[in-house]
């Protein structure tokens with residue numbers, strides 16, 4: 001019989017959110033793996049999910065992940081700083097908001113053109129092999 005602990009409930013809740021995010025997300029409990037790695041990581045995407053020169057929206061986590069050049073990944077909060085629409089268009093090293101057309105630099109999140117005036121919020125990610133993680 002499995003004992004239900006607060007930790008199990010948190011991990012289970014996180015796993016369901018992660019699965020909703022991109023269909024391939026998984027929770028990894030690193031408690032027993034090593035003391036050098038974070039306690040828990042959430043898989044956000046596979047490297048292959050992020051096109052070179054483009055990006056992908058992880059809607060359930062409100063994250064945008066970009067890959068301006070092969071092997072260089074960046075992540076940002078996906079809510080546009082103008083009126084909070086999720087940015088969802090990625091091309092030519094730009095992230096575009098579909099609501100009013102603001103564009104952001106896919107490396108820095110800085111505004112290229114408005115109406116947004118503030119950059120997208122950068123988010124720390126970790127690439128390990130063919131997968132991209134958020135450490136929590």
Ligand code: FES
Nearest residue numbers: 080082083097100
């Ligand atoms: S909400 Fe993004 S440009 Fe207006």
